[in-house]
Amino acid sequence: MRALAVEDDPRIAKDLHAALSAAGFRVEGTGDGEDAWFLGDTEDYDLVVLDLGLPKLDGLAVLKRWRANGRSMPVLVLTARGTWQERVEGIEAGADDYLPKPFRMEELIARARALVRRTGGHAAALQEAGDLSLDTNRMGVALRGVPVQVTALEYRLLAYLMLHRDRPVPPTELLEHLYGEDDAREANALEAVIARLRRKLGPGIIGTRRGFGYFLEAA
Template sequence: MRLLLVEDDKSLQDNLKTHLQQANFSVDIADDGEEGLFQATEYQYDAAIIDVGLPKLDGISLITRIRNLNIDYPVLILTARDGWQDKVEGLDAGADDYLTKPFHPQELVARINALIRRSVGKASPLISNGPFSINTSTLEVKKGAEVITLSGSEYKLFEYLMLHTGEVKSKTVLTEHIYDQDFDLDSNVIEVFIRRLRKKLDGDNQYGLIETLRGQGYRLKRLEQV
């Protein structure tokens, strides 16, 4: 999952980026509202974290501009402890949730995970498809009772596919949602990770789990629940 973090406090920015990356998110950084607006319109994200007190363009105005552009991914705002008005204005502008500073980074991770799940109609952190399951809180992947060990990139790809089961996703879309803006979008790395996932999850192709649609991309096949 790829996040946009718009925060001008360098210390907090670094701290949050580290915790989010440890939770297997790819994170793009913006130091002010104008840069945040540019990135929000230039790249595809699964969610954004926006501080209210930003230079150049404040967080509330940034959220308003994003929503006016019909950008609808979840937005979580960061506010000061006594900023109840900011919370109300942020929610009214189109934010989906808020956190009051100071907060524990693990709470931020949990809230972002919940927002992303709800944005695709998933209420529980445990997502299942046939015998395959993924827990977006513990990052555990299973096939039946067997725990499957995936690399960080393999997990990100499988998580995104599980959240969008039955949907066709192009290599470009997969790359843009899994990696940050510094990644080489022209590489064929998605093909490599698809092959690895097929081998680890469905080595004998019993389920035909990941389908290739020539010229379109890949689709995680929707399986009957077991």
């Protein structure tokens, strides 16, 4: 996932960069309208975050030019004053979503994710829960950015927990998902997989709620 962050305020730009990176985007940034237009027109991004208040070339103008040139990547527009007027302008210029300043980074990330998922068709390739991230495209797992080698079975278990990160997943369900419902295994097989994963990932990643099931901590 490649993102372009267009923001002239260096402090916000830095935060943006950090947040988007943490969310799994490869981020490039500029605070210059001309640059932004140029980059967005020549490179392929999965997401653009665009501030409207820019020097030289206004964000709205940049956006309009992109759209006029047939560039269709999802664009999330930021604006200082969240007036209804500006919002209409943004949408008409071709923005896919809209976020008034000031905003919390969490909200921006949430919207960015939704946008990418909505437009890209395929779900975001990178899923995260706390320190854990798994790349559903290259089937890889990373802990605080450091890749961790995981077997196919372990990966499927993690992916399932990630998918249902909002609740503890009971062992029966996991067994049924990992193996067929017909292909019976002892419950202990699952516990063994969990144990091996915990050894690889360290504590604080996979939690247990006795009687309910397993879950990803800090999800």
